[in-house]
Amino acid sequence: MAAQQFRRVGVLLHQSLLYPRLTCRENMEFYSELFAIPDAGAHARRWLERVGLQRAADELVSALSRGMEQRLGIARAMLADPDLILLDEPFAAMDADGVALVSSLVREALAREAAVIFTAHAPLEIAGVDLRMFKLESNGLTPFKDEGRRGSLRNLLRRN
Amino acid sequence: MKNPISIGLAAATCLSMVAALFMVFVYVPTEAEQGIVQRIFYFHLPCAWVAFLGFGIVALAGGLYLWLGHKVWDDLSYAAAELGMLFCTLVLVTGSIWAKPIWGVWWTWDSRLTTTFILWLLYGSYLLLRAFADDTDGIARFAAVLGIVGVLDIPIIIISVRLWRTIHPAVLLTRQGEHGLQDLRMVATLLVSLAAFTIMFVWLLWMRVATLRLRTRIVRLRRTLALRELAEAHR
Amino acid sequence: MLEGFGPILRKDLRLEVRTGESTVVLVSISVLILVVMVLAFGPAGARRAEVAAGALWTALIFAGTMGATRALLSERESGCLRGLLLSPVEPATIYAAKLSVAMIFMAQAGIAVLVVLVLFFNLDFGGALLRLLPVFLLGIVGLAALCTLLATVSGRVRAGAMLLPVMVVPLFAPALIAGSKASAAVLAGQPLGAVITWLKLLGAFDVLFVTAGYLLFEHVIFED
Numbered sequence: 001m002a003a004q005q006f007r008r009v010g011v012l013l014h015q016s017l018l019y020p021r022l023t024c025r026e027n028m029e030f031y032s033e034l035f036a037i038p039d040a041g042a043h044a045r046r047w048l049e050r051v052g053l054q055r056a057a058d059e060l061v062s063a064l065s066r067g068m069e070q071r072l073g074i075a076r077a078m079l080a081d082p083d084l085i086l087l088d089e090p091f092a093a094m095d096a097d098g099v100a101l102v103s104s105l106v107r108e109a110l111a112r113e114a115a116v117i118f119t120a121h122a123p124l125e126i127a128g129v130d131l132r133m134f135k136l137e138s139n140g141l142t143p144f145k146d147e148g149r150r151g152s153l154r155n156l157l158r159r160n
Numbered sequence: 161m162k163n164p165i166s167i168g169l170a171a172a173t174c175l176s177m178v179a180a181l182f183m184v185f186v187y188v189p190t191e192a193e194q195g196i197v198q199r200i201f202y203f204h205l206p207c208a209w210v211a212f213l214g215f216g217i218v219a220l221a222g223g224l225y226l227w228l229g230h231k232v233w234d235d236l237s238y239a240a241a242e243l244g245m246l247f248c249t250l251v252l253v254t255g256s257i258w259a260k261p262i263w264g265v266w267w268t269w270d271s272r273l274t275t276t277f278i279l280w281l282l283y284g285s286y287l288l289l290r291a292f293a294d295d296t297d298g299i300a301r302f303a304a305v306l307g308i309v310g311v312l313d314i315p316i317i318i319i320s321v322r323l324w325r326t327i328h329p330a331v332l333l334t335r336q337g338e339h340g341l342q343d344l345r346m347v348a349t350l351l352v353s354l355a356a357f358t359i360m361f362v363w364l365l366w367m368r369v370a371t372l373r374l375r376t377r378i379v380r381l382r383r384t385l386a387l388r389e390l391a392e393a394h395r
Numbered sequence: 396m397l398e399g400f401g402p403i404l405r406k407d408l409r410l411e412v413r414t415g416e417s418t419v420v421l422v423s424i425s426v427l428i429l430v431v432m433v434l435a436f437g438p439a440g441a442r443r444a445e446v447a448a449g450a451l452w453t454a455l456i457f458a459g460t461m462g463a464t465r466a467l468l469s470e471r472e473s474g475c476l477r478g479l480l481l482s483p484v485e486p487a488t489i490y491a492a493k494l495s496v497a498m499i500f501m502a503q504a505g506i507a508v509l510v511v512l513v514l515f516f517n518l519d520f521g522g523a524l525l526r527l528l529p530v531f532l533l534g535i536v537g538l539a540a541l542c543t544l545l546a547t548v549s550g551r552v553r554a555g556a557m558l559l560p561v562m563v564v565p566l567f568a569p570a571l572i573a574g575s576k577a578s579a580a581v582l583a584g585q586p587l588g589a590v591i592t593w594l595k596l597l598g599a600f601d602v603l604f605v606t607a608g609y610l611l612f613e614h615v616i617f618e619d
Contacts, residue, residue: 007483015474033402034482281565320569
């Protein structure tokens with residue numbers, strides 16, 4: 001029913017949605033199982049390697065640094081290869097490697113034709129990606145740069 | 161208040177209540193064994209009926225709210241709970257007043273009293289929940305669920321309490337209080353009183369729902385206004 | 396239909412094995428309630444089976460409300476509940492899993508209470524304890540079903556955790572009557588056949604509230 005729709009959506013919120021008293025591996029395995037991914041253990045290991053957390057795999061999430069937790073949170077959001085990815089501040093608390101990692105993950109997602117929508121504090125660029133930027137105001141979204149590409153979030157979604 | 165339905169209900173309540181009062185105090189003959197105190201029965205039973213009716217509406221309106229999502233069903237549910245609580249309290253009070261001269265005690269764990277008391281507790285917890293919570297959509301759904309679960313529980317409460325008292329028979333409960341309506345005039349009085357209480361309940365419910373609707377509107381208007389002010393301050 | 400049930404249950408039990416918090420708190424609270432009851436009523440006397448049954452059920456009610464709250468509490472940290480709701484798992488499945496976790500917590504507390512009962516009341520329970528098992532199990536299914544459904548209120552309403560017993564006790568009243576009467580009879584040495592009416596009543600309560608909870612849970616679990 002309705003819950004099945006969430007198989008195709010990946011979300012990163014302000015909160016990490018990770019269990020602080022489970023290890024990184026256990027968190028990823030748990031969410032892989034929830035998304036009914038076959039061989040959850042191997043899948044979790046692959047993702048931990050992908051976000052560079054293989055050495056911290058057996059650390060409790062509560063022991064992670066903010067940046068590591070953010071990496072794991074993004075891995076959690078993307079682990080089911082969703083078609084729509086919503087990321088709230090994916091670059092927050094990230095070092096240079098982290099920014100590069102998130103950028104490459106976004107590129108990969110776009111390459112398999114997923115839609116990615118994210119928020120950020122400051123305007124930024126991801127190499128090789130044509131970003132459509134909007135300013136979030138109390139009365140809705142306005143295009144960040146007035147370069148003739150007017151549109152709303154709905155148009156953006158339709159185009160993808 | 162200028163609503164014709166509201167005025168009609170008010171008039172019907174007044175007329176039927178006057179008729180009921182007349183019949184209870186003048187028309188109906190005094191019951192032979194219990195004496196004058198038995199007349200409270202003509203208020204006691206209608207109160208109980210209305211209290212049960214109120215609970216039915218709480219659950220029904222709650223279900224409709226979950227299904228259709230319109231706030232008016234939530235308001236109806238809330239209003240019915242408040243009135244149900246009022247009449248449930250009246251049942252317990254009139255019951256106590258009646259029990260004292262007949263059974264010699266204010267309270268006994270008779271099966272019907274116990275059932276009413278548990279019902280009263282259910283109403284109480286529902287209203288406490290609403291009093292503690294902010295008036296949000298989430299709490300309306302929660303209250304609806306609580307109301308539905310409460311009504312589902314009532315048949316089991318009635319059965320269990322009846323079994324509970326049969327297994328431990330009450331010493332005090334010796335006579336079947338209200339099955340002795342020998343006189344046709346007593347039946348007529350009871351029916352008129354039931355009608356009067358039902359009409360009054362509907363009228364009160366109508367007014368309470370109207371008040372709650374107004375409150376919802378005020379809350380909404382305030383929110384819109386605050387948002388508009390915020391937007392203007394930004395400019 | 397119950398896809399995701401196993402992982403949630405396993406995850407919660409793993410968390411509990413790791414910290415042991417709920418077990419320790421629930422067992423000590425229920426044993427303390429039992430001690431209070433025994434001190435208040437005295438362990439001896441003709442009505443000791445009734446006192447024992449009453450103590451058991453009082454302890455269970457509080458263990459039940461706390462257990463169900465604990466079972467949902469693990470999801471409140473770091474917004475994990477949202478993570479669950481944003482996964483393909485049906486809300487009803489989450490309910491089933493949390494119901495099972497709450498039941499396991501309550502069973503632990505109940506077993507601790509039973510052990511202490513045997514010691515304190517110095518009763519030759521033996522077979523009676525075995526006959527108590529169906530009454531006990533039927534009782535905690537209904538209690539867990541009710542508590543899990545309503546425990547979603549804590550964290551949403553001010554003082555929600557305190558409000559939970561206020562809502563649970565009147566709703567649970569019929570099962571409480573049935574459970575404590577049946578327990579008292581069984582502990583006094585009567586066979587199960589003598590309490591079959593109470594068992595049926597408990598069964599009806601369980602069926603009703605498990606079904607209601609399963610169907611209604613999705614309406615209470617989502618936050619705004």
